[in-house]
Amino acid sequence: MIDTLAGLGDLRVWSVIITIFGDSVLPRGGTVAATTLAQITERMGIKPEALRVALYRLARDGWIVRSKHGRHSYYRLSPEGIAEFAPATRRIYARAPAMHGPWQLAAAEPAPQAERDALARAMTRAGHIEIAPGLYLGSAGSSTPAGADLVRLRGELDTLPDWVRARLGPAALAADYARLEEALAACRDALGTGPPPCPRAAITLRTLVIHRWRRLLLRHPDLPANFFPEGWPGERCRAHVLALHAALSPPAEAWLDEAFGPAPR
Template identity: 40%
Template sequence: MPSDHAPAVVAALAGLGGQRVWSLMVSLFGDMAQGQGDAIDGPVLSQIMAALDVRPEANRVALHRLRNDGWLQSVKAGRISQHSLTPMGRRESAAASPRIYAPPPDLDEPWQLALCETGGAETEATMRAAGFIPVMPRGFAGPRGVRPPEGCACLPGTEAPDWLRRAAEPSALEDDYTALLEALQKLEAALPPNAALSALDVAVLRCLIVHNWRRLVLKHPAAPGGLIRPDWSGYRCHLLVDALLARYPRPTLAEVAAASAAG
């Protein structure tokens, strides 16, 4: 059973939006059981989800949905069910992981501005696919080393003005990033040393951090580091997420199972 620290951890992030049970489960398996052959025993999964304040019936519904969607598979090992990602679930998790677990960007990263002859949804889709983000009508920013699509006029980026840096930010997510930043700051101040948390506690903590970060960072393309404001809430969240995940490293599934049994 999770320790007395678990309720405080859950409370710090529970007020944020997007806490759908099936999505929490995707975050958990993506963080803890992404490897080939990794599986979480049913009783251990039940303890983790209970610590996340998920009711047993909601846990069952989420498992059923993810099995039907082809994300999870369940097999019996004696009297215990073991749950794991399907090949599709592993592929999708692996595809998202580089963005979720990327280190904070270098704010001195060189960038370039690409100007296109036409605008519109088709042009934007082409530029996004090439690694560029829109910052003005027919204008897109990307890392210096990325080759833009044919027909673009490219200018090397210099010291970017504040308005251009703000244009590179996902403004629709500003309130969400601000709320996450406040929650992470409170969490960082309240958390005990790593040694005070069990492996089960750490699994719960990491699930919540990864989940709340994942649901925002995957909604928008990454901006070149040279266009990121150091006081942007999304960048400050990235710093804290990176620090907290390093402070509380991922335990092995065997360690989580042992902590569950000890409780």
């Protein structure tokens, strides 16, 4: 199961570390030993040297902070790291997409590229999705940036045209999702029929499940299934992910209890 999920494509080590922080470290106080990270990542095929380089770079770029106690290194997310990565956590473990109707369609005056880009960034931060140049979709309640001079209509959407769906859920992402769906289904089958995984396999596998899910989920907006192309595998993957997370958590948490020592810390 670990090989199947690890084999879905290159693992970006820095990103796996961020996944571990969100999935296992933040709920346990926020600080993790380098050795714990090494034990979780080793079975994915991540070499100790690759882990060291990734930790060094994350610390150098200000996302994590290292502390030493004797010969042991510990890491925690910096305030910048928490600000950057924590907001996605709610979305990763949510049972359904967060955005819902009634909707708001907002349009900006045609403007030069640079101005449009600046508005697009501000609108994205405010929770809107640019579905065409200068055209934004959001929940009806979403505020728009001060000074953005937009036409705004609040109400109900008709069925979305295919060009919007394809823009929100590109074919390449659907293909990645389909591969993940297949791997997750295979994991559920194996978990259902085979022997239970040992605690260390469980934490590694849970990390991989969340990591693969997170990497695809955050590539598209948090919209209901009917905003994506016909047959979109996103919500089926979500169901697999939540089921696997629930099934793997008892042994995985047992392993984490051991690794993090007695609670409360």
